[in-house]
Amino acid sequence: MTEHPTTAPAPKKGGGGRFFVGLVGVTLVVTYLIWTGVTETMVYYLTPTELMARVQEDPTFREMGVKVSGQLVKGSWQRIGPNHHRFEITDLEDPQSVVTIEYADGLPDTFNDQADVEVVAEGRLRDDGVFEATLVLTKCGSRYEAAPEDLAG
């Protein structure tokens, strides 16, 4: 059934290189942008255990901006001033490893220390061992869903 497929007229000579020049040029620029973008804006994304380990290894690590994420400890949320909060997170895999976080801005609505909430905080570890956060997020996405056990309650 397949009819004789149509053939295209013969291509004109020369100039095909321009396509590749453009392609290479844009690729180089984009690679450069990504490279500098990553190296200049990346932050380490650590668990509390990793954060503590890094700081012990290398005390100057405190100066780096990092992201630390972990499970919010239930009942650990305290209000220490107008719009100033303190709470604790533990490592998902090692509940012994705890980091205390202070945050001087509004917490996201999904922040709830009565439920199982995972928190991501970006900031610096202070000398007194408290993590001073410039940004606090909670993991949502699929967390809009519930496990069957929760429904029985």
Add this chain to the structure above:
Amino acid sequence: MGVMLGALMLILGVVLFLLLPILRGEWAGMARSKGELTDAEARKRAALKALRDVEYDYHTGKLDDADYSDLKTALSRDALHAMKRADQAEQAESGEVASAHSGSAATTGDDDLEAEIERARAGLRAGRACGNCGELNVEGSRFCVTCGATLASEAAQA
């Protein structure tokens, strides 16, 4: 109970719906129907549209004379080539002699090329070339014979 019945009817209905064409030998159309868009036709329209756009660009002062004539030559050649192929395809399909409005498709040669291009351009300006599908219509037509759009000719004559 009601659900089971409903489900059974659903399944039965679907199965019948799917099998009947095969059982009764009903066929969907498999071949191209007459007058359907062909490759040649699509190219012809694209070429004539490009030519029309060049005319438009020139009339709105975006192209000066030198650019205009360069582009016009190149595009007219493309347009003519496309029109010839379209006519050939049409002839092959219908077996008829090309009707009047296809013009000089049968002849070749530079004189005819010039004449054809002149006709195309004149057609565009006089409103015989349809602004919608690019078809060159018989002079005095008010509606395009191919796509039915109103031709500009009546407005131009006003």
Add this chain to the structure above:
Amino acid sequence: MTLLGEIALWVALPVALWGTVLSFVGGRQDRGDLVLSGERAVHAVFALLLVVSAGIIAAFLGDRFEYWYVASYSNRDLDTYYKISGLWAGQRGSLVFWALLLSLFSSITVFGNRFKNREFMPYVTGTLLAISSFFLIVLLFANVNPFERLDFLPADGQGLNPQLQNYWMTIHPPTLYLGFTAFTVPFAFAISALLTGRLDARWLVLTRRWILLSWFFLTNGIVFGMRWAYEELGWGGYWFWDPVENASLLPWLTATAFLHSIQIQENRGMLKVWNMGLVTLTFLLTVFATFLTRSGLIESVHTFAQELTIAVIFLTFMGLLTIICTVLIVWRWPLLKTENQIQSFVSRESAFLFNNLIFLGAAFTVLWGTLLPLITEGLMGEKIAVGPPFFNRVNIPIGLALLALMGIGPVIAWRRASTRNLRKNFLFPMLFGIGVFAAFAVAGSRQWMALTTFGLSAFVLAIVFVEFWKGTRARARIEGEGAARAFYHLVARNRRRWGGYIVHVGVVMIFTAFAGEAFDDEITQTVNPGDQILISSPFGHDYTLEYQGVSTTLRTGNMAWQAMAFLTVSKNGRPVGTMTSEKRMYFTWEAPVTEVGILSSPLEDLYVIFEDAEDLAGAVQNEAGSQQVTLEVQVNPLVGWIWYGGLIMTIGSLIAIWPSRGSIPATSVAHVEPEPAAAAV
């Protein structure tokens, strides 16, 4: 009804598989009867999925909490509106909804082409049904069956997250899904073109409207999502470069590139292989986005592991598709040879090519930034994150380049632009753009990126304006029409072009709004009743917000309490109204939810967030001593231009989609002919 829906889901899969096989076999063997059966399978699958969807909605409306999906996304007191939209509230229902929309579009395609394009259709039908089959397989076998039952009956459901109970959030997923699924049709035509070898100008012409339609929905879907984020997530921002957002942006970027590159193929017969690659890539990205938006896959290897079944199935599907498409393209390579070459970098072809390369570059950076945490964790064991600073840093230069191209593309000549052409068409707009840039710089601003955006925006607007002006004037002169009529006919005769220009104007407005963010301001203040917050906008408007107090209503609607922080607002000394920001406690949610207050004007938004209360419990009881609150007030300049720009993009794309009368010749009346089996030989 729900049980019937569950049965229908099981019936739909064999029907879809039947149709897939029969369509491909019938096409290959020239058996019109098999092809007809395959086409009927498309309609049957649509009907069955309607039953499935009705079954799910019935379960929601009937409070059937024995179904896990209903219990997870609904509760007795939920608004009926949200119960119905529960169909797409979560992953499982979303997959059904996706399959439903795909089957709808498949049905429309098959019905609309029953008398034409018959050479393409068997393979189009087969491809569409194959993809439907895949989604049905996922629904039935990947642990995501929406009809899964719990082994107990909860007294009530969990309820819907209050943040999702927002108008924009109910229309945002369906709109995006309409965009994703609509793109399957061009993909199916592309596969059909590859299989049949009909790689000429036709398959693009036939699918042009579907591509535009898909793009239309994608654009709207993304803008609705931004509106939801702005209103509901409460930070005054509308885009966070979050993996889910990025996933929906990726196909939009490649689809926009595709919209442009098909014009090159139409006009100059170039980029044929490129277009095949783009349509495949865009389709893969829509599948990727569908799969990503309702699962936590990207966040970490942990969540990945939890959802392993569905992850493996989707990745296998995408891998398989990639291999098949690559093989097909390589096989048909000789027929995809380019007919022309780029003759000059200074030409419209070149502008379109750069447009494409840059869009693909943007898509690549977004993909890279989104996957980086997973990649580094997988490869190096150490996780690195990049956030908005990375994405903004990389995408701003890219956006500026695209902005420039939006001005250059429409006006630069095909093949090779002469210096005359360049000078004639670009001099005035460039001067205008530079002038705008300089004006802002002279006024004291040092926000170079924003200024460049303004300058380029002015450049593009000047070019578009001049196009419309010259076009209308020329037409009015030639046709002897008045300006308004001339304008109308100008646009009507070439809707793609002028609709496209209008879309560009919308894009310019949105980019300008993005640049406006550079001039925003915010202040956080702890206030007692009577205290004032002062904030100014870059347009010279001075706002005074006077905090009046917190007023709480108890037990209202589905809320245990609703605490409203009340402010009166004056602009430049004149009272303009009141604003509230609230904390709400829904019965079905454990923590209070914040609702921001927004006062919009054409040039800027005033945005108030009730951050914190000194004594929230007391405030809820309306106690006089508990009125101290912390409020954040923002001025967001030009943010309204995102919504206006989105609306203009919608109008422009509708103009471009709108069919002109008789744009394809009327087809002859070929009907279904009974043909004896013997004649098939």
